[in-house]
Amino acid sequence: MNKIYGVSLGPGDPDLITVKGLKVLQDSDFVFYPGSLFSDGTKDSYVRPMLDYYIADKSKLQGFFLKMGLDRSTAEETYNETTDLLINAWQQGKKISIACEGDLSFYASFSYLLQRLQQHSIPVELIPGVNSFSLGAAKHQVPLCLQNEKLVFLPLEQSIEKIEQMLQDFDTMILMKIRTGLPILLPHLRTKNWKFYYCERLGTANEYITTDIEELYQRDIPYFSLLIIKK
Structure with a gap:
């Protein structure tokens, strides 16, 4: 059965990704990645420069952007919407990975997506990385x-x-x-x-x-x- 992969990128240096993580990213049809949505509507992503380094075809990259702050309501909406996109692509047989800075088990937005995917019984494999x-x-x-x-x-x-x-x-x-x-x-x-x-x-x-x-x-x-x- 096709899996969705969570891929740790490491803290910032693109050479610190694992060999397995790099192979999965480059073999993916779509790579989802987190970013920040600011009050003035601008977006930024710490992850995107690393992905640009790894992936030549930018059409593979799909960002999901979270409002910064302690109010989690809008973030929950973004996680729900992103989960729907992930499941839809997975049902079409696409190879999907979700990228995360650092390690995806340590203060990572990926964990909120993982929880939702598990609730839908979607098979997920996590690839750890450098903290x-x-x-x-x-x-x-x-x-x-x-x-x-x-x-x-x-x-x-x-x-x-x-x-x-x-x-x-x-x-x-x-x-x-x-x-x-x-x-x-x-x-x-x-x-x-x-x-x-x-x-x-x-x-x-x-x-x-x-x-x-x-x-x-x-x-x-x-x-x-x-x-x-x-x-």
């Missing part, structure tokens, strides 16, 4: 964990008390989705005797990394950024 924090650790040349050390992830965190509490039990912390929280945390973080490894737009031409927390005061923090903290 942004793995590339971040590689760029900084720092191990995330050694021996019995423990690692924790915190998204959208704005509380220094919560971070202090978690670092009592964990050795390494990765702060995700830090665009809104980091400006609040910076005055507190600069007083701590921790090691910081900041990363943004990893694997792209606009990649930036630093271990100097002071540099972040003057920086406009983008959505695709993270902070590794080691105590």
